[in-house]
Amino acid sequence: MPRPPADPPLSAGWAPRLPRGRTSAWRATTGAEKGEYCPILYRTDVLRLLYTETKWLSPTPDSVLFGWGAGSRRVVTIGVFEVTGSWERFIHANTHLDNASALARTEGAKVVLERIRAVQEMWGPLGMVLTGDFNSSPGQDGYKVLVDSGYMEEVFSVADAEGKVVGTNRNTFTRFTGSGGSFIDFIWIGPKAEKPFAVQRYEILTNVVSGMYISDHRAVIGDVLLA
Structure with missing residues (x-):
């Protein structure tokens, strides 16, 4: 099997703040050190x-390209992890779909699905988690592709049905004003048919600290248990 790469340059900046963690992202959207990452910490x-692996959301995922009229280069980072001291393994993918092009979101979501399934072929069958900013509200373009695939389910929907949602925040994108927000950041688990994860808790955290917005997005927390 392919081996994981050496620690990426991004780790140097994060390491002092995360003494027990590192990132598995090893290529930015530019294909070099500078640019946007979709890291997994x-x-x-x-x-x-x-x-x-890091793949570009484009017709040729191995090439550094803009895909389908996207305003930015977009990537998906996928990692296969093993729980220390056990044989438990799972896949985690992290992505950021484009904000400018609905077609790029739709086709980009298809690339994400294709790459997750390819990693499953190499390492699976394994439980899978997908996280990210999808720039799609429920029922729209990229979100719809993932739901319609039947391969995964969105954690808020599962938690809401099971009474495991904590707090009242629902929008994840708030701008820096708190007005005109939307629900576009999600956690997905699968394969849906096997249900390898049990949802324990879900919460959308505040992004206001000491009266200031620390981000235009709220963090999404999903506690899931690998069965």
Whole structure:
């Protein structure tokens, strides 16, 4: 099997703040050190990275390209992890779909699905988690592609049906004003048919600290248990 790459340059900036973690992202959207990453941060005392890849959301995922009229280059980072001291393994993918082009979101979501399934072919069958900013509200373009695939389910929907949603925040994108927000950041789990994860808790956190917006997005927390 392919081996994980060496620590990426991004780790140097994050390491002092995350003494028990590092990132599995190893290529930015530019294909070099500078640019936007879709990193996966994890605790090295709990998890071991077995494999990782970064692919571009474009017709040729191995090439550094803009896809389908996108306003920015977009990527998906995928990692295969093993729980230390056990044989438990899972896949985690992280992505950021384009904000400018609905077609780029639709086709980009298809690339994400294709790459997750390809990693499943290499390492699976394994439980899968997908996280990210999808720039799609429920029922729209990229979100709809993932739901219609039947391959995964969105954690808020599962938690809401099971009474496991904490708090009242629902929008994840708030701008820096708190007005005109939308629900576009999601956690997905699968494969849906196997239900490898049990949802324990879901919460959308505040992004206001000491009266200031620390981000135009709210953090989404999903506690899931690998069965």
